[in-house]
Structures are given as structure tokens and as C-alpha cells.
Amino acid sequence: MDGAIHTMDPAKPLAKGIAFGDGRILAVGTNAQAEAWAGKKTEILELGGKVVVPGFIDAHAHLMESAARDANIDLGGAGSVGGALEVLRATVGGALPEEWVVADDWDESRWPEARYLTRGDLDTVSTTVPIAAVRVDRHMAAVNSPALVLLKIPAGTRGFETTSAGQPTGILKEGALEAMWEVVWPGPEGLAANFRAVATRALRLGITGVHDVVGEGEIRAYQIARAAGALPLRVTLMPRERLLSHLAAAGLSRGFGDDWLRLGAIKLFGDGSLGARTAALFEPYRDDPTEGGMLIHPPRELRDLLAGIHGAGFQAAVHAIGDRAIELVIETIEAVAPDPGPRHRIEHAELLHPEHIERIARHGIVASCQPNFIGRWSLPRGLYETRLGFERNARNNPYREILEKGVTLAFGSDGMPYGPLEGIHWAVNAPFGIQRLTVDQAVGAYTVGGAVAGFQEDVHGMLASGKSGDAVVLEGDPWREPERIREGGVSMTIVAGRIASRRM
Numbered sequence: 001m002d003g004a005i006h007t008m009d010p011a012k013p014l015a016k017g018i019a020f021g022d023g024r025i026l027a028v029g030t031n032a033q034a035e036a037w038a039g040k041k042t043e044i045l046e047l048g049g050k051v052v053v054p055g056f057i058d059a060h061a062h063l064m065e066s067a068a069r070d071a072n073i074d075l076g077g078a079g080s081v082g083g084a085l086e087v088l089r090a091t092v093g094g095a096l097p098e099e100w101v102v103a104d105d106w107d108e109s110r111w112p113e114a115r116y117l118t119r120g121d122l123d124t125v126s127t128t129v130p131i132a133a134v135r136v137d138r139h140m141a142a143v144n145s146p147a148l149v150l151l152k153i154p155a156g157t158r159g160f161e162t163t164s165a166g167q168p169t170g171i172l173k174e175g176a177l178e179a180m181w182e183v184v185w186p187g188p189e190g191l192a193a194n195f196r197a198v199a200t201r202a203l204r205l206g207i208t209g210v211h212d213v214v215g216e217g218e219i220r221a222y223q224i225a226r227a228a229g230a231l232p233l234r235v236t237l238m239p240r241e242r243l244l245s246h247l248a249a250a251g252l253s254r255g256f257g258d259d260w261l262r263l264g265a266i267k268l269f270g271d272g273s274l275g276a277r278t279a280a281l282f283e284p285y286r287d288d289p290t291e292g293g294m295l296i297h298p299p300r301e302l303r304d305l306l307a308g309i310h311g312a313g314f315q316a317a318v319h320a321i322g323d324r325a326i327e328l329v330i331e332t333i334e335a336v337a338p339d340p341g342p343r344h345r346i347e348h349a350e351l352l353h354p355e356h357i358e359r360i361a362r363h364g365i366v367a368s369c370q371p372n373f374i375g376r377w378s379l380p381r382g383l384y385e386t387r388l389g390f391e392r393n394a395r396n397n398p399y400r401e402i403l404e405k406g407v408t409l410a411f412g413s414d415g416m417p418y419g420p421l422e423g424i425h426w427a428v429n430a431p432f433g434i435q436r437l438t439v440d441q442a443v444g445a446y447t448v449g450g451a452v453a454g455f456q457e458d459v460h461g462m463l464a465s466g467k468s469g470d471a472v473v474l475e476g477d478p479w480r481e482p483e484r485i486r487e488g489g490v491s492m493t494i495v496a497g498r499i500a501s502r503r504m
Ligand SMILES: [Zn+2]
Pocket: 060, 061, 062, 213, 414
């Protein structure tokens, strides 16, 4: 009661009181209108002028995949080879033989030794407990001798590094790394167990729904979590493309499931990333004129894939960052899905030209963007300026143009890191005019935008009578202090009319 409720409902944008019941919103309006619904068991919260918005929908998340790493040891803060080994020693002590210890995020480029971790290093930590230490780029790992014994990787496997004498160095890349992941990646039960902590953190950030990229293990894990009553937020699955034929063969399509766990878009890659210079560009990279990025699928293959997804009754969610990849994806969607109904999505959509925006508007294609990338990479003298030069950087992530042309804009984080307020902050305080949104627009993209991208606008995304009871009470007021949005926290997260997380 007595809140500054921003409903995102154009018919009634502001309210003071809101009543929940049976998982839904019973009333939004004045305090008196909300109180009219109070019964004996009703809990009445005095909001004291606090800001309330609809529950945030992170439209591009990797929550269950993060659960795989949740119990891992963090080597990101280690300042040297010795420092990394010390962190490992402190935690390996209690582990049992054959019980894997997995560590993440070592980065030798920040170490005085400037060399990789090796089998020899890790053997000084333990010669009985298998250890796998994954480099920050996740394209390489170092393992110790007991790990090599358990992994049984055949000599000659691609990426299995050996000395000139044929001794394994412990460095695993490519095929050898994949073989390691098959052994080390937690099974569905392990993922589901770790998911509790991950979900709790998401709720604390105000996330009440995610569109989550998943493989078969993660889908299974979600079902285990759901059956155990440990799915406290709403999940729209975005299965990886390799699962399409199986889903389609089982007769499944978009929307299968219920309001807590359901099938959404099929996720596939169009290109790589700007950081790795693999996003496909029309003009070469500014800091490497020999490089123009890469298309993951040649045009004909992409066309077959998208036709398959569309034909099976699914939405496609195609990762496309560079302008060349974006244009190819648009062209292909226009060809395989001439009717704008299916709301196919472009994930990231960073280097959109004005002409692309017009085409995606005409075609009802959703732009699924990550405004946190702006704060991370697109600020002056940041990574994107280095890769792209000033002019192209000044045109990346043009959210304002996207909305002005009538395109559905759905915000998400890609887990880098999670945090809707962080993303909203950078959309509102973006360095370039064509990126910058009003607070209403930015909050809208993190609520209504996600609901539309997931075909759930009838139930989610707005605070209106009859919609789902998902809401967030903020500590700060983004409308009053737009330059400080990211400093503000979330004081309460409500899912299906119940308090799922509270800090007040
Ligand atoms: Zn992603």
C-alpha cells in the first residue's frame, strides 16, 4: 500500500495499491481499491512510497548452465601460478579420491609467470584427488595426473597436449576438453541440487522469469527441480538446436508446458562474438584488418535449419551480433517464414543498420538484446571501440531506433552478469543517443518485452488485474534518480502473489 506502482500497462501506468490472490493480481489502483480485496488472511504491506514494477523477465539467460559451475572453485582472483595453487590447496584438503575438484577462470595473462597451469603444478596440490582447472575463456583446461587416469583420453585425440617425449602436459583443448566435460559436467541431479542457490540469487535481483538456454541435461534438471518444489521462478526453455529433431519427432512445439516450465524458442548460432573477433562483419575489424569474423552456418545450411525450426512450429532464437550475420539471418527468416506471426528472435542483434531495423519491424522479428553489454564493452575507449572504431561503436545496440520503428525489444543479460537493474541502468545511461532509452522504455523491455518475446503477454509483463502476480519492490527510484539505477537494489520479489525474496 502507498507505493509508486509503475504498471507498464499503458491503460493505467501508475497506481498506489495492488492486491494479489490465487497467484494473480486481483486489483491495481488506489489504496482503497486494493484494500477492498483484503480478507482475514491477507498480509498488508506498507510500501512507504517504494517503487513497484512487474517481475523482471531475463529473456536470454543461462541459469541452469550456471548451476553446473556453482560449486566450482573460483581462480579468477588468483594473482599468480602460486596464488592459484594456494586457492586449490585450501579447498582440495577435504575432497575424497575420485571426487572431482573443478576450478574456473584462471587467467595467466594477469600472472607474472605468464604461463599456463600444468599437470606438474596441479600434482603439487594433490596426487589422489582429480583436479580440472578451466581457463577463463573456457576453451582450455589443465588437469592433474589422477584426473588423466580417470579421463582415459586416447593419445592422439585433438587438443590432447603432450611433451616431445609423449608425456601429457595436462593441457586439454578441443576434442580432449570435450572428453573432459563429458566426465566432469554435473548430471541432472547435481544441476538441480545446485539450482536452488542460483535461483535464490536470481530472485534477489528481481528476476521472476527467464528464457533459459538449455541442453538435454538442463531440461531434465528443470523437471527434477520442479518435481521437488524447487522451481521458484518461471522458466521458458530455449533448447539448443541439436535437440530440435528430437522435440519435433515427439510432436512437441512452442508453448508446450505450463506457466512455470515451458518450451520456448530453439537457440542456434549465426556468428561469434566481437571480443573473439568472430562476429561476422561487413567491414573488417578495426584492430585486425585481416579479420571479418565468421558465419557459423553457410547460408544454405542456415536456411535449412531455420526452415526446420519454423516448420516444426517453434520460434527460432538466432545468435547474431555482427551486421553481416544479422543481415543473413533477416534474409533467411524472410525467406522461410514470410508471415510475421511466429516472432522469430535475433539474440544480441548488436550491429543493426537502420535498414535492418525496418526489415525486422516489418517481419515481426524480436530483438533480444543485453543492455549490460553497453556498460561492459561499449563505453568510450572500451573493447567495442577497439574492435570496431568510433563510428561503428557509436551505432551498436541502437535500442531507441529499435523501439521507434515498432520492433519488440526484449532485454536479457546472457548472465554477464545477471541483474536487470544493471541492464536498465546502461540502457538509460548509454553513451550514444540512438542507444538511450527512457526509464519506462528500459523497464518495459525487461518486463513486457520479454513477455511478448515468449508469447506470454496475456499473463505476464504488466501489473494489471488478472495478470500473474509477479512483481518487484525496488529500494531506489529509477524515475527520480535515473543516473543511479544500478546502485539501487531490490527489496522484495513477489512471484505468483507470494513473497519469494525479501530484504525489508
Ligand atoms: Zn547466451
